Amino acid sequence: MIKKDQLILYAANHRGVLANTIVFASAFLGIRHYMYGWPKYFFSGGWTDGLAANPGLSWCEEFLLLAFCVGMLWRQRALYAKLASGKFKEADCWRLVAKVTINKVAYLVPWLVFMFMPLLLKLGVAGQLYLHILGYGFVFALTAANASASAPVLPLLIFDIAVPGGFALLITLINYHIDVTAYIGGTVVVFCVYAFFIGEKIRQSTLQLIDSKIQMQQSARRADEANRAKSSFLALMSHEIRTPMTGIFGMIDFLRETNLTQEQKEFVVTIRDCSKTLLNTLNDILDFSKIESGKLTISKINFNLHAVLENSARILREIAGNKGLELIIEIDPTVPKMMHSDPHRLQQVVMNLVNNAVKFTERGSVELRAFYMETEQPRIHIEVRDTGIGISPDNITKLFSAFSQADESIARKYGGSGLGLSITRSLIKMLGGRIDVMSEEGKGSTFWFEIPYETPLQGAKSEEEASIPDAPPQNILVAEDNPVNARIITRMLTHKGHKCMVAPDGDAAIKMVQEADYDLVFMDVNMPGRNGYDTTRAIQALGPKFKKIPIIGLSANILEESVKKCYEAGMQGHIGKPFAPKDIYAAIADVAAAQGKRVRPEAPAPAPAQTPAPVPAQSQATPPWVAPPPRKPQTVKTMAEVQAAIADEMGPAYLKEMVEGNIKEAARLMDHVHKEFAAQEFTAVGKSAHDLKSISGLIGMQKTSAAAAAIEAACLAGEHALLGESIAHLDHLRKEEGHEAERLSRGEPHDDKSSRFMAHK
Numbered sequence: 001m002i003k004k005d006q007l008i009l010y011a012a013n014h015r016g017v018l019a020n021t022i023v024f025a026s027a028f029l030g031i032r033h034y035m036y037g038w039p040k041y042f043f044s045g046g047w048t049d050g051l052a053a054n055p056g057l058s059w060c061e062e063f064l065l066l067a068f069c070v071g072m073l074w075r076q077r078a079l080y081a082k083l084a085s086g087k088f089k090e091a092d093c094w095r096l097v098a099k100v101t102i103n104k105v106a107y108l109v110p111w112l113v114f115m116f117m118p119l120l121l122k123l124g125v126a127g128q129l130y131l132h133i134l135g136y137g138f139v140f141a142l143t144a145a146n147a148s149a150s151a152p153v154l155p156l157l158i159f160d161i162a163v164p165g166g167f168a169l170l171i172t173l174i175n176y177h178i179d180v181t182a183y184i185g186g187t188v189v190v191f192c193v194y195a196f197f198i199g200e201k202i203r204q205s206t207l208q209l210i211d212s213k214i215q216m217q218q219s220a221r222r223a224d225e226a227n228r229a230k231s232s233f234l235a236l237m238s239h240e241i242r243t244p245m246t247g248i249f250g251m252i253d254f255l256r257e258t259n260l261t262q263e264q265k266e267f268v269v270t271i272r273d274c275s276k277t278l279l280n281t282l283n284d285i286l287d288f289s290k291i292e293s294g295k296l297t298i299s300k301i302n303f304n305l306h307a308v309l310e311n312s313a314r315i316l317r318e319i320a321g322n323k324g325l326e327l328i329i330e331i332d333p334t335v336p337k338m339m340h341s342d343p344h345r346l347q348q349v350v351m352n353l354v355n356n357a358v359k360f361t362e363r364g365s366v367e368l369r370a371f372y373m374e375t376e377q378p379r380i381h382i383e384v385r386d387t388g389i390g391i392s393p394d395n396i397t398k399l400f401s402a403f404s405q406a407d408e409s410i411a412r413k414y415g416g417s418g419l420g421l422s423i424t425r426s427l428i429k430m431l432g433g434r435i436d437v438m439s440e441e442g443k444g445s446t447f448w449f450e451i452p453y454e455t456p457l458q459g460a461k462s463e464e465e466a467s468i469p470d471a472p473p474q475n476i477l478v479a480e481d482n483p484v485n486a487r488i489i490t491r492m493l494t495h496k497g498h499k500c501m502v503a504p505d506g507d508a509a510i511k512m513v514q515e516a517d518y519d520l521v522f523m524d525v526n527m528p529g530r531n532g533y534d535t536t537r538a539i540q541a542l543g544p545k546f547k548k549i550p551i552i553g554l555s556a557n558i559l560e561e562s563v564k565k566c567y568e569a570g571m572q573g574h575i576g577k578p579f580a581p582k583d584i585y586a587a588i589a590d591v592a593a594a595q596g597k598r599v600r601p602e603a604p605a606p607a608p609a610q611t612p613a614p615v616p617a618q619s620q621a622t623p624p625w626v627a628p629p630p631r632k633p634q635t636v637k638t639m640a641e642v643q644a645a646i647a648d649e650m651g652p653a654y655l656k657e658m659v660e661g662n663i664k665e666a667a668r669l670m671d672h673v674h675k676e677f678a679a680q681e682f683t684a685v686g687k688s689a690h691d692l693k694s695i696s697g698l699i700g701m702q703k704t705s706a707a708a709a710a711i712e713a714a715c716l717a718g719e720h721a722l723l724g725e726s727i728a729h730l731d732h733l734r735k736e737e738g739h740e741a742e743r744l745s746r747g748e749p750h751d752d753k754s755s756r757f758m759a760h761k
Contacts, residue, residue, distance in 0.1 A: 002093040004086065005210045006152040011083030013149035018077055024141050025069075025111060028134050032115075035134075065110055072107035079103060101159055112138070112167045121175050129178060132171060136184065139168040140191060147195040151202035152210075161199065165192035248275050251729065298430050302456040303343035305370075305380070306331055312350040313368055320358045326365040327358070334372040335380065340454040345427050352424050353384040353447045361388030364444070373450065379433070383448035391439040399437060424449075471585075471592035473497045474519040479509040479535060480554070481527045484665040484695045485577075488658060489522060492581050495650055498588070506530030510538050518549055520591050522584075523571065525555035525562075526690060533569040540570045550591045554579070577694045580645055639700030639737065643744050646699075652747070659745035662695045663738045666704070669695070670731055673711075677727055685723070686715030689730075700744075701737040704730065 082088065083096060113119070116135035146160035165188055172185030252272045260268065313329040320327040350368070357366040364387030371381040391399065399421055428435045433451035476498050480486040486502045493500040501516070503509035506527050513521070521539070525532035532553060540547045552573040553566035566574045573590070575583050647655040669692040676684040689711040697705035707730040714723060 002097060002153055002155070003210070004088070004090045004093060005214065006207070007083055007093050007096060008086050009152040009206065009210070010150065010156060011080040013152070015077070015080045015084060017145050017149040018073065018080065020145055021142065022073060024138060028115060028138050032134055062114075065114055069107045069111055072103055076100070076103045076107065097153065097155060100156065104160070105163065108163060109167065112164065116167075116171050119171060119174060121178060129175075129180060129184070132175075135171065136168060136188070139164040139188065143192060143195045147199040148202050151199045152206045154200075154203060157196070157199045157203065161192050161196050165189075165195075298342045298345060300341050300454070301343070302338060302340050304337060305335065305339045305343075305346075306337050308343050308347050309350060309368065309370055309382075312347050312354060316351065316354050316358060319355075320366060323358065323361075324363065325358060325361055327354070328365055328367045329369075330367065331370045332372060334374075335370050336372065336453065336455075338456045339380070340456050341431060341451065345431065346451070349424050349427050349449065350382065350384075352421075353449075356421070357384050357386035357388065357445070357447070361386045361444075363387070372453070378453040379450045380453050381448065381450045383446055385444065385446045387444040390441040390443050390445055391437070392441045396437060396439060470496065471588045473499065474588060474592065475499050475517060476588075477501050477503060477509065477512055477518045477521045479503040479506065479521065479527065479532065480524045481505055482524075482691050482694065484662060485524070485554075485691075485698070487661070488698060489579075489584065491654065491658075492584050492650070495581075495654075496585065496588075506532065506535035506538070509535050510542075513539055513546060513549065514542065519595075520588060521549055521551045522575075522587075523551050523553050525553050525566065528687075532571075533565060536569045536571055550594075552587050552591075577697060579698070580642070581650060582645070639702065639741060640744055642698075642700030642702075643741070652745075656745045659699050659741050662699045663741060665695050666692055666701070666734055666738065670734055673727055673730070677723060682715045682718075682720055682723070685727075686712045689715065692730075692734075696734065696737070699741050701734070701741055704733045704737050707733050 079096075079099060083100075088096060112135065115138050116132055118131065121129065121131065142164045143161055146157070146164075150157040150160040168188045169185055172181050172188065175181045176185075248271075252268060252275065256265070256268055309331060310329060313327055317327045354366060354368055366387075367385040369383050369385070373379040373381050425435055428449050428451065431451045433449055435447070435449035437445060437447045439445035476493055478486055478489050478493075478500060480489065480502060481504055486504075490500045490502060501512060501518075503512050507530055509521070509523070510530075512518075523532040523536055527535070530538070532555075536551050536553075539549065539551070547570075550573070551571045552575060553563075553569075553571045554575055554577060555562055555566070563574045573587055575587060643655055643659070646658065650658075669688050672688040673685055673692070676682075676688060689708045693705045693708035693712060696708065707726065711723065711726050711730060714720070714726065
């Protein structure tokens with residue numbers, strides 16, 4: 001049984017042998033004419049005489065033979081290319097083997113005849129054997145080459161050795177009347193047998209390699225499938241766990257504001273701490289999975305190193321204080337303030353080390369120190385020193401391994417997944433640094449790491465200073481069924497001078513793109529009737545002109561699978577709801593830059609345009625936009641931060657108008673939720689909750705948005721048992737955050753109660 005992989009390897013080998021065959025044949029042809037001279041006859045005569053001055057073919061016969069052989073060689077080359085590509089079925093192997101042999105006979109036998117001319121030598125003249133020396137040399141060279149190249153396929157190995165060897169043996173038998181011919185024939189037979197023996201040994205080794213390759217491919221395929229299944233499971237579990245945890249955190253904060261006894265307050269604190277531990281464990285598992293699959297990336301920007309270190313200490317100072325520990329931070333004056341690296345991953349490393357130090361220290365202090373090392377490659381040295389339990393020398397060796405801690409007693413007492421230090425080591429390695437620990441059991445530990453110091457890029461702004469470039473006025477279509485969202489995004493677009501039209505559903509969007517020329521479409525993914533995915537496919541199916549229109553998806557679902565569906569549908573980007581003005585402007589700038597339109601990096605925001613001039617239709621010569629790399633997910637911001645960003649971009653008057661409108665719309669949607677729940681219309685409840693999630697998040701009502709998202713998820717999953725309680729909680733959060741949002745939009749200060757409303761993800 002011939003396997004497909006064997007035939008592929010045979011073809012790959014013989015593509016090189018074919019070239020060598022042509023080189024051999026050309027060389028032997030040149031030597032033949034050098035030894036015997038060029039043909040003397042145009043068509044025939046002379047070559048039948050074994051002692052003629054030119055014992056070969058005529059000019060015409062030689063030309064026809066060469067043309068035929070070259071044609072068959074070219075055909076064989078194309079056949080080898082097809083076999084090497086693997087574009088054939090396993091059942092076709094024997095048919096292709098037959099085709100290879102027929103082609104090979106067609107060009108090889110005529111050439112052998114030519115090389116052995118004249119085939120019959122005169123009787124009794126032993127000296128004439130020199131006329132066959134080139135033919136025998138060609139046979140030996142060809143047989144030696146085929147011994148290894150033909151080894152993968154046994155029938156072809158036999159054929160490739162038997163054809164030239166058999167022809168040489170035939171010539172020997174024809175000229176057996178010459179005494180020395182028997183010795184030459186014996187040599188040919190011995191050499192062919194030896195070549196076959198070598199080829200068979202190579203064949204056995206080749207088959208073992210092919211079997212090993214198949215097993216490795218199968219193992220790799222199974223591992224890849226297992227990894228995809230694991231990633232899918234983790235993504236699902238992340239969503240399924242985070243959704244109820246959002247409600248848990250919200251309910252805890254809500255419960256803490258009620259009248260509780262001291263014992264009940266302690267219970268609530270315990271629940272909160274356990275919830276945070278569970279969330280941290282989930283984050284560790286997801287980070288470890290990304291690192292393991294190579295999907296965790298490092299993004300380098302200019303940032304304030306001092307601020308990152310101080311912020312890390314500030315976040316953990318309260319935890320340390322609750323244990324009676326002093327958290328000290330010392331940054332050497334030589335440490336540069338600004339550097340170029342990944343601030344988010346660096347802060348993750350520092351916080352993990354400091355958090356570990358606080359966790360394993362019962363009394364004393366925790367110190368965070370930073371130094372600048374002036375070496376050939378300048379480095380930043382950061383160390384975290386504690387006065388905690390320390391680590392024994394035996395346990396240090398396994399400290400940075402995944403899912404391990406110093407010993408089981410520590411795991412039982414202090415908890416943790418054992419992934420933190422493994423993730424930390426991987427992050428430091430990705431940043432180009434190294435990490436180690438010095439510790440003595442019972443006397444504390446010092447974890448330290450060093451990363452290369454890279455000077456800030458000239459002209460580049462830090463993440464906080466970075467501005468979105470202004471794009472020239474664009475003709476933009478917004479497909480959005482929620483009128484509040486449509487009004488908000490329309491205001492954002494016209495504020496920058498863009499012309500904007502709104503399509504309330506997918507069918508309207510398809511009709512409108514055919515009636516006018518648009519430079520960009522913002523497509524809501526979750527629309528009634530025809531959703532955003534199907535609408536995008538329908539628009540692109542209209543023709544080449546419409547395929548060039550960039551479409552950006554708008555969705556409240558930012559899970560990887562949801563974003564992937566946007567790209568699979570033909571969209572060139574994705575913006576998560578609730579979106580900020582800079583998200584919209586950045587997408588427009590990316591599209592304009594990709595289309596070759598000039599952008600103004602530092603241009604001030606123009607005044608709102610009441611009647612912007614129409615934009616010329618997009619040229620059909622413009623290439624379709626290639627999606628830029630996905631932007632780094634933004635951290636969830638407080639209500640004050642969200643509203644401050646809107647006010648800075650759009651002005652205080654617009655902020656006030658937007659907040660008032662969204663709060664009214666939220667109240668209307670909340671009424672719908674109550675009525676639909678009373679009527680047991682759970683699909684409608686999920687849709688209203690989806691809209692409420694979006695419009696509340698736009699003005700920073702993050703708790704309301706999260707609670708609405710949990711209700712939407714429960715409706716989609718068919719989990720209706722606790723919907724009544726969740727809806728009541730949602731209504732309470734909407735009212736509380738609504739009052740706070742109104743106060744902030746009017747410029748009034750926070751009250752103590754409302755200031756505690758922070759976003760949980």
